[in-house]
Amino acid sequence: MQLLTRMKYTSSGNNKREYDGRIASYEEYVQALKRAEKLQTDLKSGQPSFTKAMVRSHVSSAFWLGLPTKFCKDHLSLNEFRMVLEDEQGVEYDAIYIGNRTGLSGGWRAFAIDHHLEDGDVLVFELIEPDRFKVYIIKACGESNQDNDDGNDTNVDAKDTKKSSKKMKSSENSCSSAALVSQKRTTRSSTQGGKAAKNSER
Numbered sequence: 001m002q003l004l005t006r007m008k009y010t011s012s013g014n015n016k017r018e019y020d021g022r023i024a025s026y027e028e029y030v031q032a033l034k035r036a037e038k039l040q041t042d043l044k045s046g047q048p049s050f051t052k053a054m055v056r057s058h059v060s061s062a063f064w065l066g067l068p069t070k071f072c073k074d075h076l077s078l079n080e081f082r083m084v085l086e087d088e089q090g091v092e093y094d095a096i097y098i099g100n101r102t103g104l105s106g107g108w109r110a111f112a113i114d115h116h117l118e119d120g121d122v123l124v125f126e127l128i129e130p131d132r133f134k135v136y137i138i139k140a141c142g143e144s145n146q147d148n149d150d151g152n153d154t155n156v157d158a159k160d161t162k163k164s165s166k167k168m169k170s171s172e173n174s175c176s177s178a179a180l181v182s183q184k185r186t187t188r189s190s191t192q193g194g195k196a197a198k199n200s201e202r
Helices: 026-042 068-073 108-114 148-201
Strands: 050-053 079-088 092-098 103-105 122-129 132-138
Touching: 026 050, 026 132, 079 103, 092 122
Parallel strands: 079 132
Antiparallel strands: 050 122, 079 092, 092 103, 122 132
């Protein structure tokens, strides 16, 4: 059986950080949120989960992360306790959950800095144990926010447009050729008619 080696961080060394990251556009944020919601829907554990969009106060300066109140009341203790944040690679961060404020403090700063969280990023929190969140990160900036289906549709539309353009050009050429042939036939008929008239006069 393969054993997974997990590292545990309790602090990042930087107590405060002025925000110097990117700011997602509205379109980037919407696409990141859609991807996060799809990821949440695809989770197979059946454990409680929620999505959380990052703003600058979450990832710089005070590093305070408020969690959805209803989720906290339904699934978490009202007391203060140590909450483990586990990222997708299995690296663990000890944070402090403050029950009466329904938010994370303490080690949340280290998690945010180490994962370069920025304004507009969307996180999926999955409560896999009473005191442990599995955290999935969806970046808003720097990644393709277009779904594959949309990209394929765009390609198909482009191909269809090119095909239609070629067909129109081909049709136009055919029409031009047909008109030219008809014109030549008319000219020949007129010439032959003229010659016949002259022979008749003679």
